[in-house]
Amino acid sequence: MDPLTFDYEDLHLRVDRGVFELFYLTNPASTFRVPLRWLGALVxxxxxxxxxxxxxxxxxxPNAALYGTDPAAFWYSTSPAFRVPHxxxxxxxxxFTEVAALADRRVV
Incomplete structure (x- = not known):
C-alpha cells in the first residue's frame, strides 16, 4: 500500500505502515511522528x-477521536505556525477521515 499523503501550503502529512508523520517544509526541525493509535488532530x-x-x-x-479531538484529550501537541481558513x-x-479508517478510529 502506498503512503497516504496530504500537502497544504508548507505542511506535508504522511501515513505509512501505521505511523503518522508531519513535516513542516520551511522548518526541517519541526517534524513529528506518532503511531496512528495515539494520533490526535484538531482545527x-x-x-x-x-x-x-x-x-x-x-x-x-487511544479511544479518543482521531480528528476533532477535544483539546483536553491531547497529551502532547504541536501546532505548525499557520492558520486554517474555514x-x-x-x-x-x-x-484525517481516511487516516481514521486506517487506524480503526473515529472522527467527530
Whole structure:
C-alpha cells in the first residue's frame, strides 16, 4: 500500500505502515511522528470569522477521536505556525477521515 499523503501550503502529512508523520517544509526541525493509535488532530476556531489553529499530537486515550479531538484529550501537541481558513477545514477533515479508517478510529 502506498503512503497516504496530504500537502497544504508548507505542511506535508504522511501515513505509512501505521505511523503518522508531519513535516513542516520551511522548518526541517519541526517534524513529528506518532503511531496512528495515539494520533490526535484538531482545527480549533476561536472566532467565527478568523482562521483556526491546527493542532496535531498524541492523545492520552487511544479511544479518543482521531480528528476533532477535544483539546483536553491531547497529551502532547504541536501546532505548525499557520492558520486554517474555514473553507479549507473540509480538506483536513477528509484526509484525517481516511487516516481514521486506517487506524480503526473515529472522527467527530
Amino acid at each position: 480549533h476556531y476561536k472566532k467565527p470569522n478568523q482562521p483556526g489553529k491546527l493542532s496535531i499530537g498524541s492523545v492520552r486515550d 473553507n479549507d477545514e473540509p480538506l483536513f477533515r477528509a484526509y
